[in-house]
Amino acid sequence: MLEFAILFGIWPFVSTGLLWWGLAASAPLAIHLWNRRKYDRENWAAMPFLLTAMRKNSRRIRMEQLLLLAIRTLILLIFVAAIANPMISFFSSFGTSLGTKGHTHYMLVLDGSYSMNYRQDEQSRFETAQELALQLVDNSQQGDGFTLLLMANKPHVVIAEPAFDPADVREEIYNLQLHHAGARLQPTLNEISRLLTQTTIHQPRLTETKLCFFSDLCQTTWESTSEAEVRHLLENLATNAEFILLDVGQAADNNLAITSLFPTESLITVGRPISWEVGINNVGTQNSVNPSVGFFVDGKRVQAQAFEVDAKSSTSVRFRHKFISAGEHMVEARLSEDPLNIDNHRWFSLPVRESVRVLCIAGKPGSADNVAFALEPFEHELQRVQCEIVSETAIMEKELPDYDAVVLCNVGRISREEATVLSDFVHAGGGLVVFLGDQVQAESYNQYLGPDSQTPILPTQIGDIISTSGNDFGVHLEAGNFSHPLAAPFREVPGSGLFTIPSYCYFKLIPNNDVQDRVAFSFQNQDIAVIESFRGRGRCFLFATAASIISIDNSQSPAMPWTALPTVKDFVSLWQEMLSLLLSERYQERNVLVGERLEGNERGATPGTSITIHAPDSRTRRTHQRSLQEVGSNAEWSYENTFWSGQYNATTPDKSPTDSGIYAVNIDPTESDLRRFDANLLPHQFQRGFQHTPNTQSLNVASPKPIFRELLGCVFILLLTESILACRFGSRA
């Protein structure tokens, strides 16, 4: 009976078979024609009057007869239409696709990727999608159920179980906020599948399901439809649900995006100018006219630069800035506004210190001297690195969190307590560098810091001492393919002393096959020389050999130093790179992407104390409470709802807002690419219900409710009209 629905335009009918009765509409015409054949005869004397009356009124009489005939035909047609129980379609262009006999479960899936924030004519795509969804709800039938989902990298279920109160659904749609991230189809489809299964079980009266997607059809989101797994999911869903895709996107030819913002070095201290690099990408199809980028520090504009960037190309702009005070700082790069404003900002949070503090623990006097020199080889008015050399007993005496890095140099034994303190320090984001040496008792390291210990800080077991006795040239370092960031800077200096100076003795490091552990350097015999591990928010470097030449290998004759490595010039370079890496972790934990978790620890705070998170939001600043959890000897917190880019502040009740931890949450710039997915390449499940609706006016919306009552009302009115007219016309046409 689909033909009838097509025949009658946009209305689907519940009882289309009854439409055959529409043929009865020809009855008035037949009766009219029959009456013209059947008539009485009358000899008439007063014929002149009749002829005159006829001559004067023939046209009127014909019009009246036609009008009555039309009304009578219309009465029958509308009556037949009424008893066929027509449903005004939802979106008329879908024709009969939305005709329904029972109650329908509408799953509203709004694309939450930030490309939906693209504005045209004062309305963003997301706002258009919201309006369309609201219209859809308004025009639903009583008894229809709604679930609501925001398609994002991790789909956000707003209404999990079908809601039947349109007012509630409207409120939820209205309160929806765009996430500053991309959207992934596959997790969304998985979530839809899960929700549909639940709905089928708990709401059997919802006999039909319609999946209504509202999206701008961006390439980054929809290109995954070609993946086999997505296709498979779509096939499965299509067996029980109908797909409707409302394309709210439009061609976008103008968009600049900041893709990166970072300092060119990690050692950022007060009074030292630091270069900042801002990466800018013109993802539009037009060259941008006189664009400029502003450089903001703590919300104040300090510099701005004009730049040029062609369409479909990128550039970088450099700023140089000197922080004049220590503390938490927020740097922001900001482009002038364009239709997609979300990607015009990028933030970088960093704690700036007077100087970097490094605690060197010397197991034997002089064993940390080379390290201290390498850390701050030059005399400066403003000391960049403050290195403190202490004995091994200071591990328990010092407040390690006050330091940025701790270096163990030939420390003989590690106690359980010391291991705990070091572990807490690393997990909280501190950097630990462990140099071994002739005093080191490997068993205690393995027992308390080894991979199998309760505080597994070290990436490897420390094995036996390897002595190169008999080999006068010892072994020297190799960097493999220089893939490790610590080795990478030395790629261009193959003749560096690092790779020529020999080491004569070292501990065999036995790897644990942890994928996070990365070998930075190895000896030429492929034994591990330097290995890196990540623990918590900190990282640890383990050197197989010593940090000074005073570690002596007495097994050789004559006795030889374990290594001459600390004496080479590039040992300084190595330490500078290593320190940057150690400190960069501290920046990285303050700078995350949307959707990533914020983490922090509060020294001395009582576990259970609430942490207040102030998140940026386009409408309001949201406050979230998080409780400190006791992790080891630290009190830590984490926050996962980083849905929006911008500055997040974490404060404890005992701190003023100015002392709050500042976090920068940035977008993943891949979503800035506004290229549209070719609708013709959409899977067939989406093709049928596809409608391009760049604005709400273009959507032809009709009421989805049954209209037989209205039609019967029309029939009644027409009957009344017909009676009055027939009485007035005095005709039985």
Add this chain to the structure above:
Amino acid sequence: MTENSPKSLDPRTLAKLKGLQLRAKHIVEGYVAGLHRSPFRGFSIEFAEHREYTPGDDLRYVDWKVFGRTDKIHLKQYEDETNLVCYLVLDSSESMQYQGPDSPLSKFEYAQCLAAAIAWLVLQQQDSVGLVTFDQILRSNLRPSSRASHLQQILQVLDSTTPVSKTSLGPIFHELAERFTKRGVVIVLSDFLDDVDSLLAGLKHFQHRRHDVVLFHIMDPAELEFPFTQPTLFQGMESLPDLLTDPKSLRKAYLEELQQFTSQIRAGCRRQGMDYRQCPTDHAFDLILANYLSQRSVKVT
């Protein structure tokens, strides 16, 4: 008037009676029972009253004494009429043959009865009555006579007349006005389905001849009410074309045309001082006669 006279004079009852004489007798007897005084006044010796002079009046009856006293010309009228002449002018055109679906008599039959009754009444008062039937031409012409046997002749002519042809009222009336040399009462019984101007011109000719003109407009109730509801093929009489139409849709317009027609005739008669009486064929004869004659009595007194 007897108690049952209205019933006996109802056209439906009368239609059951065969023969015009019997019908006329019925009508007259029913009416005469209540009649005390003739409404038709003539000119005789017994003075009855004065009447103001109108042009054309016979100067022999001017009361000069009154003129001498008042400077106004009045005529003397006399109680009994001895020389009243009544001309019955009966339309026998085809349209008079029409008889509606609910009518007991055709228009012509009704006019026959009415004419016969009037003739009977006039002759009973020893006055003279004549009869003319016509359509396009004069079909018969009985000169006025006051003999009792004259009634039989009148009834015979009435009986033998059959309406078949078209009518032409104006010329006929002109011709009759020339023929009616003796002043009298001209009673026209017709449906007057002809050109109104021509008709009124002809009637005016009677007036000019100083006749007292009385029009009995014979109409069938169906013509007055147009009660048809089914699609009907109206077949024109007097050579007019047929018309197939839905009567209900045309009823209002038809009645308006008819109303306009009768209004014109009424207005014409009023202007010329002629009596006009519409006679639907379902109305009782005695009511028609009583109503008319009583009004006439008022007029002549």
